[in-house]
Amino acid sequence: MSRLEVSQLGDTRSSPDSVEALFFDVFGTLVDWRTTIAREVAGLGRGIDGEAFADAWRAEYQPGMEGVRAGNRGYVRLDILHRENLDRILPRFGLDDLDDPARQRLNLVWHRLDAWLDVEFGLSRLRRRFKLAPASNGNIALMVDLARHNNFGWDAILGAEIARDYKPKPEVYLAAADALALPPERCMMVAAHSYDLAAAAACGLRTAHVARPDEYGPATGEAGPTVPVDVAAGSLSELAERLGA
């Protein structure tokens, strides 16, 4: 779907002035998981292709959550799923010999991912006008560490752990709005992934797409939304501009 088909802020729904809170996807939208993981894995000095390792680890991400989404297991935090996924891929990279403390250390790389360059300033600008919270599949402790690492200022940490389920299940978006005592239409989900925005819109939230075309390597990410959204922007600064913040 081209940008021209994207609905504009002046559409038939409630005015953008009614948006009071912005909820953010984090992995891929705010932080560049691939580059940080690739660098740390390369730093192990074992001759591993760091980017291939990062991609393999991330490829286990959606299947790892599926058991919880499907109700086949109770909610477990993403830190646990990341560790299970790590244990699954290590043999493929000849790293079966990594001991438990080394695996724990490596697993915490998700807590120290670097943000895309526009994020710190963009969030601080958006925060003057809106309440901001992550609505990520990452657990609270992980979100707290990422925020301290990258100087994100959040009003609250919402997302999967509050809802005890994983996006794109509607419970996650609705729990975030409910925690701020706002109806869904006064909240806007911001993400680089159209599936996330489609799910949020189905719950009544407004949506903003931020392009991260290099998320999985050059020209691999979404350069624009593939679903109707309220706003499409190339950076958080552009989003702030578009939202009058």
Place this chain on the structure above:
Amino acid sequence: MSRLEVSQLGDTRSSPDSVEALFFDVFGTLVDWRTTIAREVAGLGRGIDGEAFADAWRAEYQPGMEGVRAGNRGYVRLDILHRENLDRILPRFGLDDLDDPARQRLNLVWHRLDAWLDVEFGLSRLRRRFKLAPASNGNIALMVDLARHNNFGWDAILGAEIARDYKPKPEVYLAAADALALPPERCMMVAAHSYDLAAAAACGLRTAHVARPDEYGPATGEAGPTVPVDVAAGSLSELAERLGA
């Protein structure tokens, strides 16, 4: 119990260096509920004794939560309990005629309480060294508004709404530590109320008392802890000093 009986940081438990997160009581400890409420009620121009009104409203606070704590009703947010308590006391002050929008507005005074003067700077100093979160009976939306009103920088909003129960039930302290993936002994509860600190200590948290001697009017609050604590301070700045932040 005198300050001399208060345990010192160099006690037999784990070293203070192991404390990674501080959890804060909010009403009374960080914000001066009585003065703000009294001022707003006086501002209604109905000749009400604002301080008597504030005291009456606050007196319904503990009984209001008791139904949830006892399991006689499911968790409901403090905003709802505050409104129930407001409806209960209005007739005593000749304010039965207040309509629903006026009651809603008045109820939100809890979202705009002013902080004690040492808090903004004290928190910002403590945050350089520790993760900070409210562990209040206030709900998330209420904590978010108080933080924006007073410029508190939190790493996360924890407390009653996460635990779906009210302090001093152990679940609230334990859920806060668990959300940050920390054992209780690496967390410290900070409060102006000894009952809160005693309950936190029983869960294995470390504790800090901050004196708010004028909480309920001059010389009515706790000038010092009545239970053993790890640190007793007269302000958040003194607490920061004592904790090396």
